Structures are given as structure tokens and as C-alpha cells.
Amino acid sequence: NAGVTQTPKFQVLKTGQSMTLQCAQDMNHEYMSWYRQDPGMGLRLIHYSVGAGITDQGEVPNGYNVSRSTTEDFPLRLLSAAPSQTSVYFCASRDRTSGGLNTGELFFGEGSRLTVL
């Protein structure tokens, strides 16, 4: 299984440019999410989705958009990149809850390192 696949792995943008980070999973997971990782701050949740057609904001959603048209894909869009968005971005997915309780682990992609100049 490929698991969670992110592209691109590296990207350099200029301030004001837009781009999309792609995320795809082949595990038929309902829940998908995007995190950013910054030194000394751990991972912070940007957006998440509990199923196709459903998205919601996490801790740090400003400057990012998401959509979930299929179960497999969960792209993250930067509309107008800013230097503060320089970070490593991780996509993660999880299986549905079992018996109403979520006990599942998150499966992470390998990350996308974004630099905004």
C-alpha cells in the first residue's frame, strides 16, 4: 500500500504566489487532515475533513483553503503565499470511528517542505 502520498516534497514560492499541496490516501480513510510543523511549535492543525464534501477549520486555518471532493484526495491551497507560511506540511488520515469511539491512529505522509521568499 502506498498509504498517504504528498506532492510536491519541496517547493519554493515568492510572496503572493498561489499553489496547491496535494494529498492522496489509498486506505479508504474517512478522516483526513493537514498540519504544519514549525520548530519549537510542534504540529498544528490547519484544516480537517471527516468525509467527502465535509471540511472544517483547525487551529491555524488563515491563508489556507481545502476541499474534499473524493474520499481519496484532500488538497491544501495557499491563495497568496506569505513568508509566515514557510513550514513543513503534513497530511494525515485515519479510519472511521469504531462503535462511536475514535481510537485510531493517524497515518502521516512524508511531508512537503515549503519556502516562501
Added chain:
Amino acid sequence: AQSVSQHNHHVILSEAASLELGCNYSYGGTVNLFWYVQYPGQHLQLLLKYFSGDPLVKGIKGFEAEFIKSKFSFNLRKPSVQWSDTAEYFCAVNRQTGANNLFFGTGTRLTVIP
């Protein structure tokens, strides 16, 4: 608001030393607790998790963690570290019901000296 605290930012140990990394959380309701590891240049991988039952959980590579509900803690331990344990370790918490989003601590960087 929920929070996860990891008080050790950087820990340096010699091989064969014992390891304990602290994790405290502030979270209402019934929670799941996780430790993830990130080796240099790699993505996060699950070390172990607790959601019910025996509060002492064992994970991969000889790691274990103990959930102490009264202290809101979930400390990670390993009796004897190896050079290959050099990595960053993240504690994470989520609720068992509701949105279930996973919240992470700021991480502890472990350096093991051969």
C-alpha cells in the same frame, strides 16, 4: 482550551542510559493518548497509544508509557536507549468522541551519543 505540554525540549543521553520524557495534557472528557516519533528527515510514526485498559502500554522498539489519570500525564520511557533512538518525540491527545482532532505537544528532541 485543550493543551499538551512537553517540558523537555532537548534531551541528550549516552547509549544505554534510561529515558523518560514527560507529557501532560489539559483536556476534558475521555481521551486517547499517543506518542509519535519522527526520525531525521522522515514523517511521523506511531510509537504507542492508549485508549483504555491497562494504563501501562508497550510500543515498538522497547518503548513504554504510563497513563496516570490523576496527574493528566502520559510519560514515555525506555530502559536503555540506542543511538538509533535519536529523533524527535511528540505526545498527542484527542477525545474519543466528537471531532477527534489530534493535538500535539511541541516535541522533545532526543540526541543519543554513542
